[in-house]
Amino acid sequence: MHGSERKDGMHSTPEDDPRPKLWPKVLGSIAIVGFMVGLMIGRITTPDPTRLQQVETTTNGLVLWFNNEPQLHGEHIDGAVALLFNAEGQPQRGELKLEGRDVRWRVQRSDKGLLLNLLAARxxxxxxxxxxxxxxxxxQISLREE
Incomplete structure (x- = not known):
């Protein structure tokens, strides 16, 4: 073989295979199916986000209902009570009576979840x-004046 020119239909390089190449298609299909199964498993195993469902007033405080337990951080700041929940919910506000005096409460969104503030004149x-x-x-949040 001195060159690649054709001589009687014979040459040194093989002709292109007319059959389709299935291996890339099989690998692509396996990758897509694996990705979809992974998404489904991730969706099933991810817990529902914590949500504030309801706020009720009682004679000496509030009752908050969540779909599951949130992370909670609470403080007393200058005579007010502040609670931060790692949860989702709608902003709300209201008022309750504590020993005949008004106590205002407000749930608002913050960058770390929901913030509940309880404030009174005392x-x-x-x-x-x-x-x-x-x-x-x-x-259950129980309040008293200092």
Whole structure:
């Protein structure tokens, strides 16, 4: 073989294979199916985001209902009670009576979740505890004046 020119239909380079190349298609299909299965498994195993469902007033505080237990951080700041929840929900506000005096509360969104502020004319002190009840999580906030 001295060159690649054709001599009687014979030459040194093989002709192109007319059959389709299936290996790239098989690998692409496997990749797509694997990606879709991974998305489905991720969707199933991801827990629902924590949501504030309801706020109720009581005689000495508030009751907050969540779909599951949120991370909670609470402080007493200059006579007000502030609670930060790692949860989603709608802004709300209201008022309750504590020993005949008004206490205003407000739930607002913040960059770290929901912020609950309780404010009165006199300094407030609050205690809170949560418990799972009926498939939901209930946070009881008890208030008293200092």
């Amino acid at each position: 300094p407030l002190h609050g205690d809170w505890h949560g418990v799972t009840e009926g498939g939901r999580w209930r946070l």
